[in-house]
Amino acid sequence: MTELNDLTPKHAAVLVASQSVADAELVGKLLQDEFHNVKLSTKSEFAVDDFETHRPSVLVLAFDTLDAAQRYYIGLYRMSTVVHETRHRVVVLCNKHDVWTVYDLCSTGHFDDYVLFWPATNDAPRLRMSVHQALRIMAAKEQAGDVAPRAAPAGVNAPNKQPAKPVEADTDTVFVGLQAGGAQPAQTAPGTHAPAPKAASPAPQRLAVLIVEDDEFQQKLIGRLMNGLDIDVLFAGSGAQAIEQMWEHKPDLVLMDVGLPDTNGVEATRKIKSIGQFGHVPILMVTGHSERNIVVDSLKAGAADFLVKPFDKNTLHEKLRQFLPGLAV
CATH class of the missing domain: 3.40.50.2300 (Response regulator)
Structure with a gap:
């Protein structure tokens, strides 16, 4: 049975994922005045643990490219055993060059909403409103009895009833947009961490x-x-x-x-x-x-x-x- 979350701004879980600590902190600060349960995830080796520990109602993808945001999100579905059953909505931050592409992705259900955010944060309240709106939609669905988790992104198979082992194939590219090394993320996952994706031989980039x-x-x-x-x-x-x-x-x-x-x-x-x-x-x-x-x-x-x-x-x-x-x- 799906567990229901507190969807009020004071308690709703919000997770900001990014390959940059500075970007994640910027987005986190913009949200923390109105949302009191905001965590950051900036290290690829903790990406799955951060999601599974925090179980966010709203996931904010603050990556520098739309491609990196897609790889991260598909990677969660390939490697996590709980993301399929976690009710959440996804807000992706984009630049002006990706607006029409991300619009198509949202209209087909890959993501739920987007905010034109990079390079200049000209409309910071828009980000907060997007999170508010996501929580309102989830609350309305819950009141109507619709508590089903969101559908997996296109191209990702639904999980078996038995927890599956993390998919090793192609995981070297799943989290390539995340920063390896650097400062520890604000979200420290307790306990035993899931193994980092197995290193393969990605195609060299010039x-x-x-x-x-x-x-x-x-x-x-x-x-x-x-x-x-x-x-x-x-x-x-x-x-x-x-x-x-x-x-x-x-x-x-x-x-x-x-x-x-x-x-x-x-x-x-x-x-x-x-x-x-x-x-x-x-x-x-x-x-x-x-x-x-x-x-x-x-x-x-x-x-x-x-x-x-x-x-x-x-x-x-x-x-x-x-x-x-x-x-x-």
């Missing part, structure tokens, strides 16, 4: 480096120094273009020129680092001089290191080795 430089000659020069590397080289000629490239391509490293036509490299670095999804991406400042104030301001903005012009191929490759450990140079 690394990408974004060069933010308005001078076309310098773009070509730096790009030429990277010829022959197993790497995708992206270009942006302004701070605004840099932000667009970050969202579109998710580069692994940024080379940021100090002087840009619409802003300066320090301010552009600060803006990129203020976006939770990109906080881990190293940014190397590229400058023709190394005045102390530029160095200090760049470090305060979140820069990881510097490249002083003119630099040669060996110097650049050494920096790439340092900040892209997976790159064969």
Whole structure:
């Protein structure tokens, strides 16, 4: 028999899942003023335990990509023995590029609601209202006698009556969007943890480096120094273009020129680092001089290191080795 939950904002269980501790904390803070039982789940090895321990009435997927949110949610259904019987509704946070896709997913029942949230939280009350609405819908269904758990996502088979072993096939990609390592999540699952997904051999992904430089000659020069590397080289000629490239391509490293036509490299670095999804991406400042104030301001903005012009191929490759450990140079 399905257990009924207290669906009032004071007691209703809300779980925020994300690959980023900073993003999860941001979303958690926005909710905690009105919902008093909010927990966070940010580590892949505890994803199933966090859900099974908290048994949320509302699951908020705060991933940086829609694909990562889908992998996480399908992964729960493949590896958890209780998610199938847990009454809950799912709210997914998305960016403007994914609005129509996530709309289709919600309209077909894969998710229940979405909030246009990234990169700027322009409508924070919308997130709270979505959670309120989810609880109201669940309460109305309960009052009408409909206490059936939500249907599994498309492509996930219903469980057998006997608890099944966690599915090992393809689990290496299920939680790839979750952050491995980093700070412990606010939700600490007690007892014995479920085993982490077995590591397989995922298809290798090419690394990408974004060069933010308005001078076309310098773009070509730096790009030429990277010829022959197993790497995708992206270009942006302004701070605004840099932000667009970050969202579109998710580069692994940024080379940021100090002087840009619409802003300066320090301010552009600060803006990129203020976006939770990109906080881990190293940014190397590229400058023709190394005045102390530029160095200090760049470090305060979140820069990881510097490249002083003119630099040669060996110097650049050494920096790439340092900040892209997976790159064969």
